[in-house]
Amino acid sequence: MSSPVSPDHSPRRSQVVMVEPALSQLEKLTARETHRLDRTIVAISVNPELGTPVPDTLLRDYIDDVDGVRVIYYVTAFR
Template sequence: MVEPALTQLRKLTANETHRLDRAIVAVSVNPELGTQVPGTLLRDYADDIDGVRAIYYVTALLTITMVAYAEA
């Protein structure tokens, strides 16, 4: 993780961290879970139950770069 992400993680509540962890695990188990963002290599995953959204990119080596947030 990069420093700005670590700073943001320290500000999350335990509930927000748990919700984001669930989304990260879901995407890591199934990288094709989200929908393709038209005209890009990005994928968009939304979990309406936990109120989490993740935009991510999967490399050829299956490394995942992700930006995720918990909705209020």
């Protein structure tokens, strides 16, 4: 019999906070588009380094070709 995985051993996910322009865009998405975006945000929260750095900024640009989603984001010191 196996024991449940301790929270100490699960991967740490980053906290995701949406800024106003992103919130406005969310209101225009269909349920299917929101679902695809959710999967992409989970992937980024698990590995914030997925995106490509945008030169001369703190921004990162991540494109999920499978789901057809592009997210531009930044990572803080708290991740």
